[in-house]
Amino acid sequence: MGIVLAIDAGTTGVRSIAFDESGLPLTSAYREFPQYFPQPGWVEHDANEIWDAVLATMGEVSAALDQPIAAIGITDQRETVVVWDKSTSQPLHRAIVWQDRRTTQRCNELVEAGHLDLVRSTSGLVLDPYFSASKLDWLIRNGHITVDANTAFGTVDSWLVWKLTGGAEHITDTTNASRTLLFDIDALNWSDDLLDLFGVPKSILPEVRPSSGRFGVTTTDLTVPANIPISGIAGDQQAALFGQACFNPGDAKNTYGTGSFILMNVGSEMPDPVDGLLTTVGWTLADGSTTYAMEGAVFVTGAAIQWLRDGLGIIDDASEIGPMAASVDSSDDVFMVPAFAGLGSPWWDPEARGTIVGLTRGTTRNHLARATVESMALQTRDVIDAMASAGGVDVESLRVDGGAAVMDLLLQIQADQIGVPVHRSAITETTALGAAYLAGIAEGVWSGTSEVSDAWKSDFTAQPNADRADADALHQRWLEAVSRSRGWAAS
Numbered sequence: 189m190g191i192v193l194a195i196d197a198g199t200t201g202v203r204s205i206a207f208d209e210s211g212l213p214l215t216s217a218y219r220e221f222p223q224y225f226p227q228p229g230w231v232e233h234d235a236n237e238i239w240d241a242v243l244a245t246m247g248e249v250s251a252a253l254d255q256p257i258a259a260i261g262i263t264d265q266r267e268t269v270v271v272w273d274k275s276t277s278q279p280l281h282r283a284i285v286w287q288d289r290r291t292t293q294r295c296n297e298l299v300e301a302g303h304l305d306l307v308r309s310t311s312g313l314v315l316d317p318y319f320s321a322s323k324l325d326w327l328i329r330n331g332h333i334t335v336d337a338n339t340a341f342g343t344v345d346s347w348l349v350w351k352l353t354g355g356a357e358h359i360t361d362t363t364n365a366s367r368t369l370l371f372d373i374d375a376l377n378w379s380d381d382l383l384d385l386f387g388v389p390k391s392i393l394p395e396v397r398p399s400s401g402r403f404g405v406t407t408t409d410l411t412v413p414a415n416i417p418i419s420g421i422a423g424d425q426q427a428a429l430f431g432q433a434c435f436n437p438g439d440a441k442n443t444y445g446t447g448s449f450i451l452m453n454v455g456s457e458m459p460d461p462v463d464g465l466l467t468t469v470g471w472t473l474a475d476g477s478t479t480y481a482m483e484g485a486v487f488v489t490g491a492a493i494q495w496l497r498d499g500l501g502i503i504d505d506a507s508e509i510g511p512m513a514a515s516v517d518s519s520d521d522v523f524m525v526p527a528f529a530g531l532g533s534p535w536w537d538p539e540a541r542g543t544i545v546g547l548t549r550g551t552t553r554n555h556l557a558r559a560t561v562e563s564m565a566l567q568t569r570d571v572i573d574a575m576a577s578a579g580g581v582d583v584e585s586l587r588v589d590g591g592a593a594v595m596d597l598l599l600q601i602q603a604d605q606i607g608v609p610v611h612r613s614a615i616t617e618t619t620a621l622g623a624a625y626l627a628g629i630a631e632g633v634w635s636g637t638s639e640v641s642d643a644w645k646s647d648f649t650a651q652p653n654a655d656r657a658d659a660d661a662l663h664q665r666w667l668e669a670v671s672r673s674r675g676w677a678a679s
């Protein structure tokens with residue numbers, strides 16, 4: 189029945205991957221795109237550069253295939269704000285990226301004015317600059333865009349479908365909509381109350397559809413043939429939850445990429461909000477059934493390794509970090525809190541900043557490497573602890589993926605910290621795989637989620653060490669280090 193092409197439009201680059209009917213990757217192409225940092229704490233992308241990377245990588249993959257593409261699935265960095273003119277298909281401003289902190293003050297004002305309860309109960313999110321709404325509000329309020337009949341807003345998925353369909357479709361899916369902070373995740377439609385709060389006119393919003401189902405078909409003159417159905421869309425972390433086959437309540441995954449995003453399936457009813465965590469849409473299938481997820485969003489994990497490479501220059505390549513960390517037995521009480529973009533779950537402190545504590549004359553770069561790897565596991569534990577304190581379902585094991593999950597040491601520290609087994613998926617590109625499955629299920633390449641579960645395999649499992657005392661002692665010291673990083677930018 190054919191090949192499914194997944195486009196994974198991430199934060200730092202775009203990867204296109206063709207999957208065969210067994211869910212195995214056949215061929216892939218990757219291209220990075222530029223990051224713009226116009227001021228401290230600001231992060232922007234050029235939406236045309238993202239599109240160029242999509243065209244290039246899909247063309248490369250398509251050229252290498254000797255069978256037709258049955259469907260395209262799209263997964264994307266979430267929350268990032270793209271605004272364009274429908275008549276010219278040109279962006280009206282650089283895209284404002286999820287990591288951007290420019291709206292911190294505005295979010296604080298809205299909290300002080302008492303709007304947090306509305307936001308929490310309607311969108312499942314918190315009032316943090318992370319999400320789209322305050323960024324869109326910033327563009328409109330400061331006159332950077334003027335809204336008229338041709339103005340379109342969307343997350344990156346909307347932008348790509350607009351371009352892939354030659355301007356025929358202005359749509360998004362429920363998972364991406366659920367990250368805008370403008371969406372009612374219970375009713376599954378745009379919230380008039382939230383639109384009012386952020387001064388966003390409804391006319392610029394995309395139509396919201398299920399994550400699996402036909403969104404449109406490719407236009408002519410692309411780098412892939414015309415008339416291929418685009419039939420799956422999900423935000424990257426939700427796509428990974430799907431690709432990791434987390435189909436039962438309590439099933440959880442963590443992706444160690446730029447940041448780490450721990451998502452747990454919580455079933456088909458919208459749950460009550462949990463302190464420190466987000467409630468979000470996991471996916472909506474073509475029959476309209478929606479699965480919800482509880483999420484902990486940790487902004488910086490793998491990016492801390494990139495900082496050791498690019499900022500400090502103590503490594504040349506990310507792959508050096510695992511062996512360096514393993515060369516010492518402990519970090520010798522050195523802790524690195526990578527709050528470069530503030531802290532997300534469970535602290536939600538946009539004014540926290542990166543902090544290294546406990547340095548002595550005996551500290552070496554290996555201790556710093558170990559402290560960095562430990563910080564990835566410890567931040568994840570903080571999220572899992574918050575999930576446990578919610579009562580509901582306990583995490584019984586954690587499925588992991590992402591660039592930094594190649595480190596066995598990280599997975600061992602993780603298992604020790606959370607006290608349950610940690611399984612690494614044999615296919616590391618679970619984000620793209622999830623998007624491919626959503627599209628392929630809609631087009632009949634796969635019959636449904638049971639085929640996804642059957643195909644899932646692990647290539648490595650870390651079992652927790654029986655002794656919890658050492659793990660808990662390390663975690664206690666970590667919490668002390670976190671407290672030192674809090675509020676720094678405001679002090």
Ligand SMILES: Nc1ncnc2c1ncn2[C@@H]1O[C@H](COP(=O)(O)OP(=O)(O)OP(=O)(O)O)[C@@H](O)[C@H]1O
Pocket residue numbers: 197198199200201424444445446447489490491492493494506507508509510589590591592593594595
């Ligand atoms: N061999 C390695 N050992 C340890 N960490 C690694 C290794 N290779 C990559 N990484 C880390 O993995 C991260 C990249 O992971 P991944 O490609 O999953 O990121 P991503 O978050 O999906 O990217 P994007 O945000 O563009 O989608 C980098 O931050 C890097 O530090």
Ligand SMILES: [Mg+2]
Pocket residue numbers: 196198199424445619
């Ligand atoms: Mg990614």
